[in-house]
Amino acid sequence: MVNILQQLAIDKNLAVSTQEITDWYNSLNLMDIENTIRQWIRVELWDGVSPVNGVPAETIKNSDGFPKDPNAKGYFVYIDNNLVYFQYHTLSGMNAITDANFAEECNKHVNQIVEQLKQQQITQMFLSAFADRTQANTVSQQQLDMMTALADIATKLGVI
Numbered sequence: 001m002v003n004i005l006q007q008l009a010i011d012k013n014l015a016v017s018t019q020e021i022t023d024w025y026n027s028l029n030l031m032d033i034e035n036t037i038r039q040w041i042r043v044e045l046w047d048g049v050s051p052v053n054g055v056p057a058e059t060i061k062n063s064d065g066f067p068k069d070p071n072a073k074g075y076f077v078y079i080d081n082n083l084v085y086f087q088y089h090t091l092s093g094m095n096a097i098t099d100a101n102f103a104e105e106c107n108k109h110v111n112q113i114v115e116q117l118k119q120q121q122i123t124q125m126f127l128s129a130f131a132d133r134t135q136a137n138t139v140s141q142q143q144l145d146m147m148t149a150l151a152d153i154a155t156k157l158g159v160i
Contacts, residue, residue, distance in 0.1 A: 001025060001119065005126050015133045024129060028122065037117045042081070043106045046074035052086055065089070067096035075106055077113065085109070 005021050008014075049057050052074075060066055060074075066088055074088035074097055088097055090105050091112065097105055 001122060004119070005123070008123065008126065009130070012127065013134055014130050016130050021126075024126070025122075028125070030118070033118055033121055034114055037114050037121065038110070040080050040117070041110055041113060042078040043110060044076045044078070045102060046076060046086070046088070048073055053083075060088070065094075067094065069096035069098065071098045072096035073098060073102060075102065077109060079113070079117075 002018075002022050002025050005025060006018055009016050009021065046052070048061070051057060052060055061072070066072065072088065074086060076083055077085035077087065087105075087109060089095060090097065090101065091108055095101075
């Protein structure tokens with residue numbers, strides 16, 4: 001993650017050293033961040049009967065992507081009480097979600113989401129922490145005056 005933050009500092013033109021980034025990152029309580037994010041996420045098993053967003057269950061089960069396993073299930077993932085995913089196959093392939101693998105697949109999926117959201121959260125925290133460290137990419141008035149004077153001299157000498 002420190003490498004990502006280093007690149008972000010470069011991209012955002014922030015005057016912050018690698019050591020400062022490392023120290024800042026090491027000061028974070030990653031477990032607290034992760035636990036907070038986990039509280040935002042809720043998973044519910046689809047009963048296989050209820051419609052999903054108005055689409056009848058039979059239409060979903062008969063769609064091309066839905067596993068043909070008669071025991072196939074699906075689950076919903078909510079983030080901040082907003083439905084974000086309807087998952088009906090394993091993350092590692094097109095295998096069916098069943099009662100037997102439901103808990104394991106949900107845990108994998110939630111862990112993946114938590115990791116993504118944790119990186120986003122840390123990135124936002126980093127940008128907030130170092131927002132006032134933007135390097136100026138502008139030429140000062142004194143530098144402009146000097147370049148103008150040099151151009152005038154070069155013109156008088158016939159160099160340009």
